[in-house]
Amino acid sequence: MGSSALKHNSPKSPRQTRSIAPFLLTFFILFGIWLLLSGRFDGLHISLGVISCLIVAFLSSDLLFTSSETKGMTVTWLRFLRYIPWLLHQVFLANIHVLYLTFHPRMMDLIDPEIIRFRSKLKSNISLLTFANSITLTPGTITVYVSVYGDFQVHAIDKPSGRPLPGEMEERVGRIFSE
Template sequence: MNVDNLSPDELSPDEKRQTPAFSTSLKQIISFAITFLICFATWIILSGRLDFFHLGLGVIACAIVARLSSTKLISRRGIENLPRQWFRFVCYVPWLLYQVFLANLHVMSLAFNPRLIEVIDPKIIRFKSKLTRPMSLFIFANSITLTPGTITVFVSITGEFTVHVIDEYSGLSLPGEMEEKVAELMGE
């Protein structure tokens, strides 16, 4: 998925001219803090020790990592509506899991079907997505790949998808409800 190699700081000129709600330094602090908290939560889960020495090491390591890579994780452009986006993301994940579960059952029925060769009909379909931002293309492509029966072969930066589908039924839902959900998720 070649869509996510644009760094968040490569803004187009007209987006730079928008008056931001926060100043740049405050945005830096916020993105640093969020990255630090995520790293530190992972550290605590992985180390599992709560004494002073291990927590101190964790603070130092997470501060270095957050200082170096805070711009990579959190895009400074849309930091104002980050909580809303995360809330939408939390709502999106159960729906995605439900879809994945349904599609899994379908592929299971295919795998146990005695007349497998006659039932499946693999083909490659192409469609143009209306999503534009790299992050939403990334999420959409990964969601397609996570759903059994469909694998993303290629995504161009302009949103042209090439998808390998295993049979008619799996290809019916493309590009349908999932694209709507992703568009709603990313606020497009």
């Protein structure tokens, strides 16, 4: 368990050899972003864009992709897109809850902050990051600490907020990254 979870931890130093696939993938993603940002499609700006994307891809392609992660990328991203509406719905519910707490006159009686600990079964860094940020965005909970093995410490604002963790959200995040 340990070695597989820790594979992507340290970024490779630039001197190590790189494969060409992540480089090209980074280049095309960045070029899409460039076209969106620029909005000018004449020769000068397009060629500037190609040069800039080459520079950034050379500088940072090992940050965006580590070589083992490129397989099955598209399926993961499609599943991630399907996760977003559910997450937005949860975020909206969470905000209504916090808004209710904020404007409640006897707020001090309602809240009961505590720190919850649990162990998640997710393994890779990216799924842990998605889960941790989803926790921070949704009902009354903030991720305090995550270890590489998936030990979470979560600060919850009141009892009903912290109870459903890890629960459904972990299931869904696990399904995205097929773990």
